[in-house]
Amino acid sequence: MLDDRAATDPLATMTVLPDAALTEAQIAAIRRVAERADALVEASLSANTRKAYGSAWRQWSEWCLGFGLDPQRADAPWLAMHLTALSETRKLSTLELRRAAVLEVRRRLGRPLSFDDAQFQAFLAGLRRTKGVRPSRKAALLEENLRAVMLLLVPETAPDPKRRLRDRALLLTGFAGGFRRSELAGFDLRDLSFTPEGLVLFVAGSKTDQERRGDEVGIQAVPSSPLCAATAVSAWLAARGDTPGPLFCRIDRGGHLTYGIDGRLQPIDSKTVARLVKRxxxxxxxxxxxxxxxxxxxxxxxxxxxxxVPLEAAMQHGRWKDARTARGYRRHSSLWVGNFTDKLLSE
Structure with missing residues (x-):
């Protein structure tokens, strides 16, 4: 295990690799491996994870080459040094992803790197003691925000009513179902069904379901509410039609649905969801x-x-597997539910 000094000063246990002077041919070979790194990652991981791992390995490779090192042979202290440098501008969650990526690609290359969980936790503890950690969290989009947003997305007064119908349905479905942006972008029309109680969406695969067993999420209909996802989705489907393809499909600048050469509607990507929320x-x-x-x-x-709502029920609905992670999604407004500190000052 890395001691306190090693956790914050990786050079304390640094070893110089015997092949520090790399030839041009070796450097070219290293860069070829880096370019196909995402293909080396286990197929059981999601496409987004493989892409992130590939990017992390490419950055690790270029960093190592800057020191004349072979990223396929550099040992744990070098990885600790790399992560320490990243910690100046990156969150700890990013460091965790970078470590996982390097270990996975090294394993796939047949050159496993020894930087286990105990070592890594000691390393993170050293970082926390020296610079502290403040979680970076985005604000929650709440009912009051959605009510204001719905007033901006009235389809009857818009030159592009289909876009507004889609955006209303997407936002209200995302809120009611607690869906990730990748899940919203990935829904196919076949994943949706209606019941007397409301609508049901089948999540074919997600961040916490790497084996793609799938899960169903039910959203109850509340027709009297302007935030009813079932009502919004029904209105969107009336405009979208029953053409095969993604549930929330792409719309061009003219407000028209876009089709592929196969006749299917074209999908949006997860960044479209993020841009919509911001807009x-x-x-x-x-x-x-x-x-x-x-x-x-x-x-x-x-x-x-x-x-x-009990935490367990919210976790099941949102498909969280870890209670600590789920609690982290509660934003500051929920701190005042049942808060008693005002009573400490009352007479």
């Missing part, structure tokens, strides 16, 4: 930089907490 929030006068695609998922958990 509508800006329209309400709030700071768009405080919100992201994750604000819908945080909004569901925070609203559930404010209304006394």
């Amino acid at each position: 509508v929030i800006k329209g309400t006068g709030l700071a768009e930089g405080e919100f992201s695609g994750h604000s819908l998922r945080a909004g569901m958990m925070t609203a559930a907490d404010r209304k006394g």
Whole structure:
């Protein structure tokens, strides 16, 4: 295990590799491996994870080459030094991803790196003691925000009513279902069904379901509410039609649905969800930089907490597997539910 000094000063245990002077041919070979790093990662991981791992390995490779090192042979202290340098501008969650990426690609290359969980936790503890950690969290998109947003997305008064119908349905579904932006972008029309109680969406695969077993999420219909996701989705489907393809499809600048050469509607990507959230929030006068695609998922958990929904029920609905992670989605507004500190000062 790295001791306290090694955790904050990786050079304390640094070893110089015997092949520090790399030839041009070796450097070219290293860069070829870096370019195909995402293909080396286990197929059981999601496409987004493989892409992130590939990017992390490429950055690790270029960093090592800057020191004349082979990234396929550099040992744990060098990785600690790399992560320490990243910690100046990156969150700890990013460091965790970088470590996982390097270890996974090294394993796949047949050159495993020994930097186990105990070592890594000691390393993180050293970082926390020296610089501290403040979580960076985006604001939750709550009911009051959504009510204001719906007033901005009235389809009857817009030159592009289909876009507004889609955006209303997407936002309200994301909030009610606590969906990740990748899940919203990934829904196919076949994943949706209606029941007398409301609508059901099948999540084919997600961040916490790497084996793609799938899960169903039910959203109850509340026709009397302007925030009813079932009503919004029904209105969107009337405009979208039953053409095969993504549930929330791409719309061009002219307000028309876009089709591929196979006749299927074209999908949006997860960044479209994030841009939509920022755009509508800006329209309400709030700071768009405080919100992201994750604000819908945080909004569901925070609203559930404010209304006394048991954590276990909210976790099941949002498909969280870890209670600590789920609690992290509760934003500051839920701190005042049942708060007693005012009573400490009352006479």
